Amino acid sequence: MFCPLSFSNAGMKEKNSSATASTLGRILATCSKQAKDYGSCVASKVHEIEKDLCLKEFLALKNCMQHTV
């Protein structure tokens, strides 16, 4: 059966991308508290944003995400 190679590749791409998207969505849903803390930290410091300004919240979020997988 003729199966165009480009379509099959794109199909795999879709599976991979939607798999990672839903994984990421799932992880962010479990870590919603840490995500919200990080988001509000950055949102409050918009005008003086610098590197690692919200490092504490980011590490908490990273910790949560790595332990969810």
Place this chain on the structure above:
Amino acid sequence: MRRINSVYGRVEILKRVLEKPTKQSHAFSASRSFSTEGAYGGGGESQQNSSRVKIFDRDLKRVHRDRAAWLSRNKNDTFVDAVAENLLDRLEDCKKTFPSALCLGGSLGAVQRLLRGRGGIEKLIMMDTSHDMIKSCRDAQDDNSIETSYLVGDEEFLPIKESSVDLIISSLGLHWTNDLPGSMIQCKLALKPDGLFLAAILGGETLKELRIACTLAHMEREGGISPRLSPLAQVRDAGNLLTRAGFSLPGVDVDEYVVKYKSALDLIEHLRAMGETNALLQRNKAKFSIFLSRIFSVLTTIYDSMFATEDGTIPATFQVIYMTGWKEHSSHPQAKRRGSATVSFTDIHKQFGGQS
């Protein structure tokens, strides 16, 4: 079979096969020396390569469009349909009919589907850089009253004979060209006199929330900024682009669409389905997959917390600039010669009272 009479210099013969196979393979030539730097009078290859600015990676864009053809095969995108509908509506505002039309890449499927016989089009050429996109358009063709041919080609090297089409439509495609003035000039050359050019491109206000969120995420995590959104034309540039390309009676109008998503991830999914993801040459290639990148996970959280509305959805702005232009023809009203006025403004002012 089709030669472009290039006024700018050398002509290169390229062999490509059109989508509909016929007995002989159609060979046509595309002039590489079509460019706005034509003042050089057909300079050498090296001169052209160095004078052309490369902002976008066109090969990557083609790959994006292949994937977009797959992702959007069964669904109708309301945003893209709204833009295409707006564009095609303008055909009903003209008394003229357009027997032959060319549709350049962007949302080809939407244009083909929503055409519904407007503009009196009898012969339609669909062109895109992505083979898969063309294939899915051909498979979706349900209206056999219009003779449609499909072509894989690049908007920057338009393989169309001069003065051969009445109408050129491009819905959300031209903002990915490296040389937008050059593409528009080629479009103008391809049009017959009194032909119409209709285009919709994304403008500078598009995705400004995403731009802010990307900048903040990058600065907080990495301390610097990397370009993630393409440079987009401003509204004031659109008029200049049309006059520079040589269109007469130019018209520009702007529409802003605010699309709501459940989360930033949905926005990214939508962008991928439209084929509008990042294809800047300057993008950070070290980050292999955007989903694994540290920046991306914080990007979604920042976007959601900064721009969330009361009902939990997040908005994204899309500014669409619609451009219309006609190829000059003797029937178009011309600007009057300076000094040929017969009535002065002071007379008009006196006539209609002293209301300032």
